[in-house]
Amino acid sequence: MAPPILSLALPSETGRVLSIQSHTVQGYVGNKSAVFPLQLLGYDVDPINSVQFSNHTGYPTFKGQVLNGQQLCDLIEGLEANNLLYYTHLLTGYIGSVSFLTTVLEVVSKLRSINPKLTYVCDPVMGDDGKLYVPSELVSVYREKVVPVASMLTPNQFEAEQLTGFRIGSERDGREACNILHAARPSKVVITSINIEDNLLLIGSHQKEKDQSPEQFKIVIPKIPAYFTGTGDLTTALLLGWSNKYPDNLDKAAELAVSSLQLHYHSGKRI
Numbered sequence: 001m002a003p004p005i006l007s008l009a010l011p012s013e014t015g016r017v018l019s020i021q022s023h024t025v026q027g028y029v030g031n032k033s034a035v036f037p038l039q040l041l042g043y044d045v046d047p048i049n050s051v052q053f054s055n056h057t058g059y060p061t062f063k064g065q066v067l068n069g070q071q072l073c074d075l076i077e078g079l080e081a082n083n084l085l086y087y088t089h090l091l092t093g094y095i096g097s098v099s100f101l102t103t104v105l106e107v108v109s110k111l112r113s114i115n116p117k118l119t120y121v122c123d124p125v126m127g128d129d130g131k132l133y134v135p136s137e138l139v140s141v142y143r144e145k146v147v148p149v150a151s152m153l154t155p156n157q158f159e160a161e162q163l164t165g166f167r168i169g170s171e172r173d174g175r176e177a178c179n180i181l182h183a184a185r186p187s188k189v190v191i192t193s194i195n196i197e198d199n200l201l202l203i204g205s206h207q208k209e210k211d212q213s214p215e216q217f218k219i220v221i222p223k224i225p226a227y228f229t230g231t232g233d234l235t236t237a238l239l240l241g242w243s244n245k246y247p248d249n250l251d252k253a254a255e256l257a258v259s260s261l262q263l264h265y266h267s268g269k270r271i
Contacts, residue, residue: 014042015244016086018111020072020104021093021233023049025064029056029230030093034237037260041241043089048075050095056229057133066096069103076107087111090118091240093233094125098137101146108149119244122150122186123236126159139163152188152243153181154236160191168194171201175216178205182214188243188250192235198223202258206250217251219258235261 017038022030031047038045050072053064079085090111095101112118124142127133139162147153147163157168164180167173168191178189187207194201200221207214238257246252 012042012044014044015088016044016046017089017091017240018046018048018087018107019091019093019237020048020050020095020107021091022051022053023047024053024056026055027229028234030233033230033233034091034093037234037237038241041238041245043241046079046087048072050093050100058229067100068097069099072100072103072107076110080110085111085114087115087118089240089244090120091123091237092121093123093236094134095138096134098135098141101138101141105145105149119151119240120149121152121154121236121240122146123154123232124159124163125232126162128156128158130158132162147181147184147186150186152190152239153186154190154192154232154239156192156232157194170196171203171218174201174203174218175205178203178214178216182207190239190250190254192232193221202254204250204254208248215250217254219254221258221262231261 019031019034021034024030024032031049035045035047049067051064051066053062055062076085090108092104095104108120124146125134126138126142132139143163155163160174160177160181161168164177166177166180168177171194174191174194177191181189182205189205191203194203200223202219202221203216204219205214205216235257238260239253242253242256243250
């Protein structure tokens with residue numbers, strides 16, 4: 001008996017997200033930070049774990065597995081064979097090797113051949129506080145190949161500097177870095193955290209038309225005296241979720257994303 005012919009799997013009214021990020025058994029980073037908030041916002045979310053570790057790499061030791069490019073291809077081929085490869089959004093976070101990142105570029109092309117309106121939200125996770133925690137070879141791949149195909153970029157201060165070659169030490173610098181990144185293609189850029197004295201500054205920029213100046217804004221975020229992991233992953237997921245609901249108001253989407261993070265922290269403190 002022949003197997004049934006499956007129809008194309010269509011997303012919910014909100015959308016379907018393919019999220020390619022890290023996973024930890026303990027703690028909340030990568031997909032552990034991104035999937036549930038997006039589901040709460042009404043999205044179907046299909047996670048692919050670029051790595052599966054016992055805990056995040058800030059601990060003295062960690063154990064686990066790293067997905068390679070061929071294994072990612074196998075998963076994509078399995079979805080495609082069953083007509084399950086229709087996505088409205090692609091979200092990428094931590095990726096640890098050039099070969100895997102190159103395969104992600106092939107995934108972008110494949111998804112856009114199925115849905116030309118695919119939105120690709122890229123968090124170019126490379127490092128922080130002046131230090132890379134991925135191989136240095138990834139920087140040029142992000143700069144030369146990934147940025148030009150992204151719809152939205154969400155780097156932190158250090159990552160934006162790596163992508164632009166431009167040192168960021170002020171709000172004005174952050175706005176100029178966004179302009180440089182727009183020139184490569186992405187219409188939406190959010191530098192999620194610039195350290196300025198006792199605050200973090202978020203700079204957002206939306207270039208609605210290529211021949212027009214972008215609409216830019218800032219959000220001042222008070223620093224919280226504590227150590228967190230996964231906040232960047234959560235911020236990017238929330239930016240994806242809210243910017244899709246408010247496609248012409250990136251400032252509103254960013255405000256909602258930041259307020260969600262602040263509420264989560266203060267709720268935790270009350271418990």
